[in-house]
């Protein structure tokens with residue numbers, strides 16, 4: 534295979550297990566092809582330290598066979614590109630939250646400036662046969678910028694978040710420009726078939742695209758292949774982590790503390806897309822409608838801090854903390870609290886232990902590209918005595934994980950009923966559902982995802 538060049542906003546050293554399955558999986562291919570991983574260094578340079586908009590120092594270093602090339606961002610670029618256009622405009626709009634989108638010309642200008650700068654820095658590092666794989670909403674216009682500099686390589690794009698329906702997308706000022714930029718790619722990958730359907734309807738109605746069949750669309754004088762490539766996890770790696778020292782410690786502590794109680798778990802970034810207030814309300818409804826769970830069911834909710842300088846994230850934190858305080862105040866006893874809320878990132882090595890100890894996992898986003906936690910929970914279970922996954926029908930993962938208990942997170946009573954059903958589910962049914970779910974996450978794991986995408990890109994006509 535040709536050399537692979539991965540471009541993403543964040544990157545990680547693929548040799549470090551803490552980087553997670555995705556970095557390790559991309560690392561395999563990068564390592565095998567002597568590849569390059571390009572993106573933001575994570576460093577923000579203040580003006581007083583010489584930071585200039587549209588400029589950033591390039592750093593390169595070797596991680597085994599992989600070259601990591603990163604660029605610093607000045608504060609103005611970070612605020613307008615990452616906090617501004619990416620996370621105050623595209624993230625809410627693509628998660629169906631038009632009410633939270635805060636569109637302005639400055640953030641769009643910063644988004645374009647950083648994409649242009651990335652293209653300028655990346656272009657001299659490219660070789661003619663490189664396969665270039667660009668990731669996520671931060672970098673949609675990058676291929677168009679590269680093309681304008683004469684890049685003729687095959688370029689693929691994978692959107693990790695959902696694509697909204699056409700009319701919702703049309704509410705974004707400049708949506709035509711953004712979607713036109715997708716036609717600079719050869720292959721565009723989405724998480725779910727629902728996203729592909731939205732893309733097809735949008736390009737048909739707004740861009741007058743020709744449908745060439747088999748996922749090929751022609752518009753703006755270019756042809757693009759758009760298809761769903763649902764991202765998976767490294768099932769064996771996660772299952773292996775379950776037997777590691779930290780995971781075992783966590784598992785044993787949890788089992789000891791909850792031996793006479795039933796443990797429910799939630800593991801999310803504290804993002805408004807994850808449906809955390811709705812989840813707490815459903816849990817409250819469970820305690821109200823099924824009182825046998827009082828003094829027994831406990832929800833450990835990890836809500837790891839994220840994008841804290843964006844207002845909507847501060848607001849969701851207040852709302853969640855208010856609800857957790859309320860439920861604990863209303864139902865808590867001297868020796869039992871219904872919710873244990875943890876506003877910290879829990880080390881990846883510990884998560885499998887927590888997952889395995891959880892009788893029920895609540896994965897109930899209002900909208901989510903995929904949701905890897907749902908798959909990690911399945912991978913961590915003991916097949917002889919597995920827990921039950923309660924999954925939002927609005928997570929990309931729901932297209933694959935049909936044997937989970939699917940819920941509508943806006944329906945508080947329906948969600949409470951599903952949680953009760955999960956808590957009461959007989960062993961045989963738990964085993965049967967888990968076996969099927971495990972087959973599904975194994976069939977389309979992260980290695981399948983990476984290979985399928987890259988093969989499709991390699992076979993695409995440049």
Ligand SMILES: O=P(O)(O)OC[C@H]1O[C@H](O[C@H]2O[C@H](CO)[C@@H](O)[C@H](O)[C@H]2O)[C@H](O)[C@@H](O)[C@@H]1O
Nearest residue numbers: 542543669693694764839840901902903904905
């Ligand atoms: O980089 P951050 O701003 O700190 O955010 C973390 C990542 O969040 C998003 O994750 C998405 O990708 C997952 C894997 O494909 C998917 O399961 C999930 O549903 C998505 O929300 C974001 O898309 C990443 O770029 C961020 O790095």
Ligand SMILES: O=c1ccn([C@@H]2O[C@H](COP(=O)(O)OP(=O)(O)O)[C@@H](O)[C@H]2O)c(=O)[nH]1
Nearest residue numbers: 801802835837877878879880881904905906
């Ligand atoms: O405290 C935490 C919370 C989450 N995660 C990991 O972060 C990823 C979250 O991915 P997901 O697709 O569920 O959602 P995202 O946060 O990317 O929207 C998963 O691998 C989790 O195991 C973690 O390591 N520690």
